[in-house]
Amino acid sequence: MNNENKGKSGKIQLIIILVFTAILIGVAGYIIGMRRGEEKGQNADTPKTTEAAKNTGDDETEEITEEKSTEEKTEAASEEKTEEADEKSSSEESGSEGGIFVTVNTNAPWQNEKGYGFQCDVKIQNDSNKEYKDWVVKIKGFKGAEIENIWNAEYKINGDVLELTPVEYNNTIGSKTTVGDIGMIVDFKTEEECKNVPKGGELYVDGKLVAAADAAEKAREERKKERAEKSTPRPVEEGTPYDNHGKLSVKGTDIVDKNGDKYQLRGISTHGIAWFPQYVNKDAFETLRDDWGANLIRIAMYTDEGGGYCTDGNQSDLKKLVSDGVEAATELGMYVIVDWHILHDLTPLKYKDEAVDFFDEMSSKYADYDNVIYEICNEPNGGTTWDDIKEYADIVIPVIRKNDKDAIIIVGTPTWSQDVDTAIENPLSDYDNIMYAVHFYAATHKDNIRDKAKKAIDAGLPVFISEFSICDASGNGGIDYDSADEWMEFINDNNLSYASWSLSNKNETSALISPDSDKTSGWEDGDLSEAGEWLKDTILSN
Numbered sequence: 001m002n003n004e005n006k007g008k009s010g011k012i013q014l015i016i017i018l019v020f021t022a023i024l025i026g027v028a029g030y031i032i033g034m035r036r037g038e039e040k041g042q043n044a045d046t047p048k049t050t051e052a053a054k055n056t057g058d059d060e061t062e063e064i065t066e067e068k069s070t071e072e073k074t075e076a077a078s079e080e081k082t083e084e085a086d087e088k089s090s091s092e093e094s095g096s097e098g099g100i101f102v103t104v105n106t107n108a109p110w111q112n113e114k115g116y117g118f119q120c121d122v123k124i125q126n127d128s129n130k131e132y133k134d135w136v137v138k139i140k141g142f143k144g145a146e147i148e149n150i151w152n153a154e155y156k157i158n159g160d161v162l163e164l165t166p167v168e169y170n171n172t173i174g175s176k177t178t179v180g181d182i183g184m185i186v187d188f189k190t191e192e193e194c195k196n197v198p199k200g201g202e203l204y205v206d207g208k209l210v211a212a213a214d215a216a217e218k219a220r221e222e223r224k225k226e227r228a229e230k231s232t233p234r235p236v237e238e239g240t241p242y243d244n245h246g247k248l249s250v251k252g253t254d255i256v257d258k259n260g261d262k263y264q265l266r267g268i269s270t271h272g273i274a275w276f277p278q279y280v281n282k283d284a285f286e287t288l289r290d291d292w293g294a295n296l297i298r299i300a301m302y303t304d305e306g307g308g309y310c311t312d313g314n315q316s317d318l319k320k321l322v323s324d325g326v327e328a329a330t331e332l333g334m335y336v337i338v339d340w341h342i343l344h345d346l347t348p349l350k351y352k353d354e355a356v357d358f359f360d361e362m363s364s365k366y367a368d369y370d371n372v373i374y375e376i377c378n379e380p381n382g383g384t385t386w387d388d389i390k391e392y393a394d395i396v397i398p399v400i401r402k403n404d405k406d407a408i409i410i411v412g413t414p415t416w417s418q419d420v421d422t423a424i425e426n427p428l429s430d431y432d433n434i435m436y437a438v439h440f441y442a443a444t445h446k447d448n449i450r451d452k453a454k455k456a457i458d459a460g461l462p463v464f465i466s467e468f469s470i471c472d473a474s475g476n477g478g479i480d481y482d483s484a485d486e487w488m489e490f491i492n493d494n495n496l497s498y499a500s501w502s503l504s505n506k507n508e509t510s511a512l513i514s515p516d517s518d519k520t521s522g523w524e525d526g527d528l529s530e531a532g533e534w535l536k537d538t539i540l541s542n
């Protein structure tokens with residue numbers, strides 16, 4: 001055959017193939033159209049790249065399903081969305097319910113011998129009723145990356161895409177659970193490349209896309225919109241909270257202000273000040289007051305860990321931080337809790353002598369400050385009973401009262417400040433202005449803890465939610481928005497005051513600042529974590 005004939009017969013073959021393909025596509029499109037009752041069906045020959053799969057509009061459904069009907073599935077095409085996958089990641093599904101999302105959190109990069117390194121954490125949150133097995137996560141932007149170290153997943157890099165696969169324990173993602181502990185240290189040559197890693201990843205199961213890379217981001221935007229639609233903005237007060245409300249006291253189960261009107265403290269707790277001292281600053285508190293509507297700051301000083309006051313911490317540095325925080329809050333007319341943050345020490349009796357000295361010093365220093373509140377034991381746990389706590393409180397409260405006759409004092413309760421009901425039979429009735437701590441993490445604690453809190457309130461105990469978050473009790477994991485809403489309703493119905501954990505950019509769900517923002521005040525919306533965004537909206541509205 002001469003070249004010309006070769007060319008001709010080549011063309012004829014091509015035409016036959018095209019016609020045949022077109023017929024196949026037409027038939028498939030017709031069948032799908034009938035099945036779905038829709039009238040779309042073009043673009044059958046558009047190769048579906050993973051990039052295109054990020055778009056979650058309805059129009060894509062046809063492309064994907066039709067493409068499946070051609071015999072020419074490339075590797076990329078075989079990973080395309082199926083009809084089912086598309087339905088899962090449609091805007092409807094990526095709302096607050098029923099979805100599965102992959103979020104990617106990156107720390108601010110640091111310089112190292114490879115160029116720049118950062119920690120990258122990957123979370124797969126399954127809010128759906130389904131269970132997913134043998135998953136693959138794909139995250140773009142990894143060309144030229146080197147993975148120094150990875151935990152809780154296997155990886156490979158294909159061109160631009162980082163591919164993560166499970167290790168044994170997280171191979172199955174149960175319904176309503178979150179795999180929240182996958183992380184790695186990544187190096188790039190330039191800082192720019194580090195910052196280009198997107199905030200979301202795609203999730204594949206059996207070669208099908210079940211979550212698009214922007215599903216989490218879209219769901220977050222959607223929720224923000226819903227919150228804005230549902231809520232009424234709180235009127236802006238002229239003057240500072242303290243100017244308007246002055247000295248607070250406890251009346252019945254409520255906090256009341258200088259006029260005797262019921263008052264609610266709404267605020268933010270620092271993380272451990274030894275770990276995150278940079279957030280104890282006046283500009284930060286001012287941002288929280290003016291942009292978030294907060295009237296309360298809680299200064300959390302761990303006693304037994306991470307530079308703990310009673311262990312390896314530098315006591316004078318820690319006291320300086322507490323005092324900087326109290327002064328800043330005072331100048332801004334905000335209320336401030338000085339929190340003796342017991343946790344690993346289990347019982348407050350362990351360091352009661354140190355507590356006595358500390359609260360003696362604090363309460364004499366702040367005797368004339370009407371905006372200071374003392375929280376004398378964050379979270380007793382490990383079998384510590386109410387009687388143990390009462391024994392401690394009966395030692396520490398008189399020390400404070402000697403200096404400060406009427407400051408509000410919050411007392412922690414057994415089981416990480418959950419079993420407030422155990423104080424009902426034997427309350428601290430010898431003193432005024434005492435409140436009992438209830439702490440919750442909305443994804444873990446629900447009606448069971450609310451019931452205890454209600455029981456205590458009904459029995460006349462004033463309850464203060466001096467720490468909470470909307471994720472699980474580890475301070476990490478997925479956010480449970482429904483549970484968070486139920487808690488806020490309970491809080492507002494009972495005029496409870498609250499402080500949310502935590503003012504930090506730690507790479508954990510409860511941190512209110514996004515891990516890639518190192519701003520220590522003046523945060524814009526893009527600097528906030530999802531929990532931060534929720535809290536800001538919540539404090540700002542009723």
Ligand code: IDC
Nearest residue numbers: 343378379416441467473474475506508510
């Ligand atoms: C957590 C922090 C975490 C830190 C840990 C140390 O979020 O970064 O490594 O403490 O033990 C509490 C505690 C609070 C915990 C928090 C989340 O009061 O100190 O902070 N939590 O675990 N009670 C319930 C949850």
